[in-house]
Amino acid sequence: MAVIVALGAFLMTLFGGWTAGRVTDRRHLVLGLAGGLMLGVVGLELLPEALEAAGGPVLGVPQALLLFVGGFLTAHMVERLLAVRQAAHGADHRVPQVGLTAAAAMVAHSLMDGIALGVAFQVGGGMGAAVALAVVTHDFADGFNTYTITSLYGNTRRKANMMLFADACAPVVGAASTMLFTLPEDLLGSYLGFFGGALLYLAAAEILPEAHHEHPARSTLLCTVGGVGFIWLVVGVAE
Template sequence: MTAVLVAAGAFLMTLVGGWVAHRTGDRRHLVLGLAAGLMLGVVAFDLLPEALAAAPDELHGVPQALLMFAAGFLVIHVIERAVAIHRGHEGEYAAHTHHHRPREQGIGLTAAAALVGHSVMDGFAIGAAFQAGGTVGTAVAIAVVSHDFADGFNTYTITRLYGNNRRRALTLLAADALAPITGAAITLLFTIPEQLLGLYLGFFAGFLLYLATSDILPEAHSPHPSRTTLLCTLLGVAFMWLVIGLAS
């Protein structure tokens, strides 16, 4: 039950992250810059290390987790090319923000749903860590609760970025907030195989990296190519480095 109570803290932090994203208003370019930094930090300092630790077996000389990482990146790239989101040069990124087609909105919903899935895995991580011992559980709980602020922030931002209305964004934010509690509760019944968890984390890391570098960063810099936006991205990466460092 301790794991479920800790997951409730993750629930609150996720909502706080989404509320901050919602309240930024005309500072949208700064929000996107920060979101990209947080996502890059999550991929580099959290998802990939966890994926490699859980699925280190190699296939033709490459860890399976990294193969899934590449697969995640390529899958979202193929999807975006198929729906012709990109127009061929950065000057047109701003235009696609204002003319969202249903398929483009679906990309945002899919990405947000993947973040919800990641938050379920966060709950699994909390539950499994407390099964391993109180000290391990506390360390993992600190990391998860801290970076669930970024999860809530990113869930709301990504959903809105692709033209979905506020109601959808808030609905997915609520789902993301409830996800860690769900994941932690499920671990009271059984645990997910470590190998499968590692493969999922690798795939999701690639998915998230593509969104951060191919969509969110260009979108952040197209209307306001400023040093402040770049600084927000650097701060997002540094924040995730600090969070993971404190928890390790």
């Protein structure tokens, strides 16, 4: 059953990427929406799940929050190192490797979505249905963000489509893998915390500033707020 639901996530991811690729003339609105979706996923879905599932506190701080900060700093360091490397070669455009690395993180997240889906159905039908609704619905945001992030850093449409397809396949692979093993809950929580920090950095330091750079319009801000509201609705319905 989990694999069948994951096929729905596959289609929803492709639809999200297709949507992002068809509105290039309104790029600032796409980026504003992507930033809102990413912020909503991190603050309303990933971080609460990480806090609930990860291990106990380390020196008084929840493990999930430490990994959240670690993910943020890791994303910052990776981007800075790649930017310095690019500057040393005299280039003034964005670093394509950053976009590919970020998209690869999205693929890894989608893989974990599939694993979470499979584990949920092992627990019971009610739990599986709730997780399925959240995964399938927010995979539209995953596809949208994967295509947008890859393209934002100067990668070709072909590479963006390749990463989008990989992101779409990931939940199917993840769901199928749960037939072979069970992922410990604390490990899943730790991953979600780390990934949430990296995703927040990309949204706050890259996607949203780029959205408002040339088009500081009210419509862009409304798209961002709408993206957060959409994820809030998804989380609320899933609960």
